[in-house]
Amino acid sequence: MKRRAVVVIVVAGLLVGAGEAAFATNLAHAHQTETARERTLADTRDKLTDVNATITNEQRDYDRTLRDIKTRTGQVDAARTKLAGTEGTLASVTQNLNSATTAENEAAANADKLSKCVNGAKLATAERKNGNTSGAIATLRVVQPICASLPTNGDTDPFVFPFDFADPSVLRVGGTYYAYSTNSAIGNMPVISSTDLHHWNIVGDALPQVPSWALSGGTWAPTVIALGGRYVAYYTVRRASDWDGCISVATSGSPTGPFVDSSSSPLECQPELGGSIDPEPFVDGSGTPWLIWKSQGGKLMPATIWSHQLSADGMSFAALTNASALISADRGWEGGTVEAPDLVAVNGELVLFYSGNNWSSSSYALGAAICSAPSGPCIKTGGPVYTSHALIAGPGSAGFFTTSGGGLAMVYDAYHAPNVGYPASRYLYVAGVHVSGSSISFG
């Protein structure tokens, strides 16, 4: 009994001991596990803390970068605006530079042309001085297009020929216009030609010789008409015996000459009236030629415009006819002078155009009178009908003609202001003429 109790107690004790040992092991393991979990948690929390700190720092950097981007965007916009402004200025400046360069080149080209023009005129002048008229003409012929191409510097109504071309008249043959003038460096009767009335070429001297009774170097105001199958030129020339201005006539088979004057005496002279100048032929509706001219005027009578019927060939006055005085200088604006007449039939009217006042001044101007017939009477329309304007000073000595288009036009001479008065050049101008009743306009 006792032994059995001891055994039971020992066995129970062993069982309890084993159970307690297992229990203790379990408890120790639980503690180890818990400790490990706590360590892991602490480690994870440390990492989280680090990550949060990193995020905070990098967020600050990111915010700063965003602010920098905003600032940089503003700078880009400002730079773009500034660049646009500068490029706009550059474009404008470039355009100005192109204009300036063009103007510079044009100025240089014009200066070069002007220099050539001057040198050509110098050479022609020297040749003329040495009696080499043909050389002077050749030189002027070469240099004339250069001189004519010079800029007009805002002159809205420029002259059309760059050298002296006084007392002009025009003859149209088909589509070609021939203009003649008072003697100049080009010769006794300079002739130039054009097909458009704006661009003219020097042809030469249409009257190389004056008749034996006349002086050379004083042939004025020629006018040429086609009459009887030839060309007839009426012109003023000084008589050698008394230096009076007289009218003579020459003929040619060509409008450019050479015209030959085989006369032994003047066609008209009127020495008692100071001489006869400025002849202008007129052919009336019946085909009868007339000559209109001016007597210089003197003690016996003032400057007067005359008319006289010509023979059929135009070489003399018609037999049994007399000259008729058409108008005299009697108006204040005329300054005692009427001259350079031209009788024009237009729109059923017979209009006598003439010039008044001093040809060597800006007071020179164009007047008009309405005539009943070529022999008169004529009644002046009033004051001058064409006077100085803009840079045109002293317009007058007009020659009228019909253009190839059928319109009425005139050539006239004028100084180019401010260079007025002999020996400055009287340049050639062209203008359209419009007549309606007694109303006359130009342009």
Next chain:
Amino acid sequence: VQASADGAARRRWWTIAAVVAVLLIANALVAWNLLATHGATANAEAAQSQTATTLATRRGDLANLRHKQAQATSTLNNKTNERNNLTAREKAAKARTGARKAAIAKAFAQINATHGHMISLHECLLKVQAALNTLGGGDLTNGSIALADVQRLCEAT
């Protein structure tokens, strides 16, 4: 003797009962400790899980932030390059403008000089034409004088 034996047996049973009671109390304490430890472990695991999730999220946030930062840096660099490029172009345009303004001034100076020369030439041309007209009109004496004046006055042109 019987009584003595009974007393000894009774003492043995009390001893055994005391040992058993002590063992029971000790085991109860250990069991309580074990339960507490398991609870703490479970809490630690739950906290670990939540913290690990938060950590993963924050790492995602960080990666996202770094990506955005990289993009922003790239944008900033582009903007900086663009600004520098525009500034350089503006500077070059300004330099060209200055050079062209200088060229304009030079051209105008040349134009003025040419115009001055042309005025002299034109004056000369008028004098030459006057001499030519005088000679053409047959006045050789005055024409020759005028030509000599022209040669002298216009020599510089």
